[in-house]
């Protein structure tokens with residue numbers, strides 16, 4: 001049977017991008033420990049509305065760990081205290097009765113606050129737009145056996161494709177770097193035969209856009225620890241290797257095809 005928790009929330013409130021923002025203290029009594037963190041915020045918001053106060057703005061969509069929109073910094077940890085778990089799948093049983101929980105938006109220059117706990121993460125979209133696709137003609141699905149892919153390679157591509165673009169890696173990084181995100185988006189295409197044709201132009205374009213918006217990676221590894229899909233920083237090494245080769249290969253291609 002679910003037990004209940006009496007909690008105190010310190011929640012970041014910010015009226016808009018130009019507001020300086022502040023922490024509000026909000027009491028949250030009688031929270032069931034089998035609720036998700038977002039369900040707890042729903043309850044708090046219903047009570048705020050009933051009291052004639054402004055509800056807390058936060059992002060969410062699927063609530064199944066798929067869409068990556070539920071991006072909250074909980075007690076200083078991206079997505080909270082449970083490793084490999086998005087905020088929407090974090091349960092209140094992870095917290096203790098009487099606990100004070102601090103809830104903030106992602107803190108990164110590339111993610112300006114829109115309101116309260118909601119940030120603008122469209123800088124990640126710019127990276128994907130620069131090469132996170134293949135340009136092969138679409139058509140009927142070919143027989144999968146026509147393109148053999150070694151099992152370890154398919155697994156590695158699949159692990160990279162698990163990235164949900166939540167931005168936790170950026171928020172956790174002391175430099176605000178997006179290298180783990182970019183590396184995952186590069187790897188899930190570059191590792192497979194279908195992505196090979198644009199392998200070097202893809203990595204060069206995506207990294208160049210990444211560097212326009214985000215900080216630089218200095219191998220802290222906080223990104224891997226914060227990732228709700230446990231994506232390995234090994235992918236950053238793969239991306240860096242491809243990027244160095246791209247700087248040579250793409251230049252040689254361009255010199256022959258001006």
Ligand code: FES
Pocket residue numbers: 059060061062063064065066067068069070086087088089164
């Ligand atoms: S709401 Fe979609 S991943 Fe959490």
